[in-house]
Amino acid sequence: MKKVHTQIADQIARKKPGALIFPTDFRGIGTETAIKQALFRMARNGTIRRLAHGIYHTPKIDSILGELRPGAEDVVNMIARKEKIHIVPSGANAMNTLGLTTQVPTKLVYLTDGSPRKLKIGKLEVRMKATSRKRLSRIGKISSLVILALEETALHQIDDTTKHKIKSLLEQEDPRKLKHDLSLAPAKVNDFIVNLFKPFTTMKK
Structure with missing residues (x-):
């Protein structure tokens, strides 16, 4: 039987450039x-790259940009699929x-029904916070994100331009999904969104 290091090296050799690698693979x-030691040795000799604690990736080189690293969103989505x-x-x-903002956050916060954790990917901090099933049971692709954004925003500080953008986004949502998601939103967020539509129309049933 092949050694652990050899088996892992064989599997990694078949992966695409830029592929994420976790010890649980x-x-x-x-x-x-033994698995962690093998990955540590492979990272030390340059076969793979260490991205964050317990997360590696295969090297990917662009002819113009040079070596590319997987983004934080790629890592988070892969964790979600694996777990x-x-x-x-x-x-x-x-x-x-x-x-709704052009400011790039230095800290990315995600809500999850999995285990909470913090990751450091380059200079970017990624935090996964445990939350209730209720906050994750919204069904609108747009409305669920809008509500999550507004829940942690000082609503009284939102200017008219941003309000218009929010309203335009929500107008693209299925009204039934929007109504469902509002039923699960905090009262202050529900009132804020309803007031956006008040001068123009009423929510469809």
């Missing part, structure tokens, strides 16, 4: 300690995802 090949959990952006991260 190799469960069943050897002990946790079969839900993860959604929150606060300033949600605002940025929606295009």
